[in-house]
Amino acid sequence: MDLTLDPTVAEGYTSKAQRSRVITETWAGQNLYCPNCDAEAVDAHRPGKRVEDFRCPTCDRRIQLKATRGSHGRKVSNSAYEPKMEAIRNDEAPDYTFIGFDPEVWRVTDLFLVPGHFMTPTVVEKREPLSSDARRSGWVGSNILLDRIPEPGRIEIVREGEARPREEVRATFEQTAFLSEQSVDTRDWTSAVMDCIDDLPVRPGETFELADVYGFEDRLADLYPKNDHVRAKIRQQMQVLRDEGLVEFLGNGEYRLRWVDTRDVS
Ligand SMILES: [Zn+2]
Numbered sequence: 051m052d053l054t055l056d057p058t059v060a061e062g063y064t065s066k067a068q069r070s071r072v073i074t075e076t077w078a079g080q081n082l083y084c085p086n087c088d089a090e091a092v093d094a095h096r097p098g099k100r101v102e103d104f105r106c107p108t109c110d111r112r113i114q115l116k117a118t119r120g121s122h123g124r125k126v127s128n129s130a131y132e133p134k135m136e137a138i139r140n141d142e143a144p145d146y147t148f149i150g151f152d153p154e155v156w157r158v159t160d161l162f163l164v165p166g167h168f169m170t171p172t173v174v175e176k177r178e179p180l181s182s183d184a185r186r187s188g189w190v191g192s193n194i195l196l197d198r199i200p201e202p203g204r205i206e207i208v209r210e211g212e213a214r215p216r217e218e219v220r221a222t223f224e225q226t227a228f229l230s231e232q233s234v235d236t237r238d239w240t241s242a243v244m245d246c247i248d249d250l251p252v253r254p255g256e257t258f259e260l261a262d263v264y265g266f267e268d269r270l271a272d273l274y275p276k277n278d279h280v281r282a283k284i285r286q287q288m289q290v291l292r293d294e295g296l297v298e299f300l301g302n303g304e305y306r307l308r309w310v311d312t313r314d315v316s
Contacts, residue, residue, distance in 0.1 A: 051081050051213040055156040074117035074149050077158065078104060082147065083216060085163055085205060085223040086111045112144035112166075116194075121150040121160055124197040131176045131192040139234055143169035146194070147207070161208035163219075167229035168203035169194075170238035172273055200244035202226050202296070202309045222310045228294050236290075242273055243287040244296070244309075252307050260288065260303040 059076045060069040079094045084106040092104040092113055104113040116126055126148065128134065137143050143166040150160040175193040180186055196204070205222045206214055229237040246266035252258045263284050270280050277283060288305065291297045298306040 051083075051208070053081075053158040053208060053211065053213065055151055055158060057153075057156050070117050070119065070151075073156075074115060074151065074158075075103065078115055078147070078149070082113065084109060084111055085145070085165070085207075085219055086227070088220075113163075114144045114146050115149060116146060117149040117151065119151060119153050122148045122196060124195065125175070126194045126196060127177070128174075128192045128194050131174070131190045134174060134192050135171065138169055138171060138174065141230070141234065143167075148196070157211065158208055159211050161206070163205045163207055163223075164194075164196075164199055164203055165205070165223060165226065165230075167226070167232075167237055168199050168241055170234060170241055172238050172242055173198045198242075198245055200241060200248045202244065203241060218310075225294075225296065225310055239274075239283055240287050240290055242270060243284055244291070246270070247297075247307065254307050254309055257300065257304055257306045260285070260305070263288065 055073050055077050057069070057073055060072040063069045063072055075094065078092070080091075082092050082104060083090050084092055087106065087109040089106050089108040092106050092111075094104055103115050105111070106113070116122070116128070118126075134143075145166050146164045146169070148160075148162050148164070149158060151158050173195045175195055177191040177193060180189045180191075182188075202222065202225060205219055207219050208214070229240060232240065243263065243266075246263055246269065247258070249266070250258050250262050264281060267280050267284070270284070271277070274280070274283075288297065288299075292299045292305075296307075296309045298308050300306055
């Protein structure tokens with residue numbers, strides 16, 4: 051993967067946002083590969099179709115790009131809220147790649163992919179409608195809340211200016227692919243419980259207790275106010291994670307974290 055961007059492809063564009071888009075899209079068309087199969091390139095989709103920017107020619111996976119100068123914050127503004135929620139409910143959310151680049155040297159510095167099955171109602175925030183004097187008055191956009199996506203759902207492809215091995219990226223993707231088989235409500239819960247485990251001071255290979263996860267009961271009750279049985283849901287999700295090999299059950303309420311570490315491996 052060549053991390054060099056070519057700013058000359060955006061000659062003729064004056065707006066900074068358009069230039070960023072053209073430059074990073076051109077780069078992705080030449081360098082991005084499918085995380086889900088062994089396709090070494092993805093095809094640019096028809097322009098004007100904003101929901102899906104790239105498509106894998108082999109497995110048909112759709113990938114949307116979000117690029118920024120510097121690095122992405124905890125919240126990323128995204129498309130119109132209602133169509134996005136409908137796509138999520140219909141299991142049609144694409145994968146998202148978040149590209150951070152350095153415009154001083156025109157290089158991709160960070161790139162991570164959030165599989166579409168991690169796009170759930172909990173990670174999408176409704177924005178305030180645009181004010182009445184705005185050109186698109188009343189339009190309601192959305193934010194993607196990156197800090198609500200657990201680590202296995204933020205698959206690093208480039209970290210601090212270094213591309214990670216493809217086989218590692220694909221192994222991380224594969225580990226949570228089971229979520230795409232679940233209903234949106236189920237995977238929303240699975241992902242939220244994973245995000246709680248993420249916040250424990252535990253690295254992959256280390257152990258934690260069910261009681262530690264119960265410590266997030268209030269947070270989960272806030273996210274799912276209609277659910278009166280948060281602890282039962284936590285236990286149910288721990289079984290899902292155990293069945294899928296993401297945690298290992300050691301007995302007596304103790305677990306070992308088994309998900310692929312995308313941060314500390316070298
Ligand atoms: Zn593919």
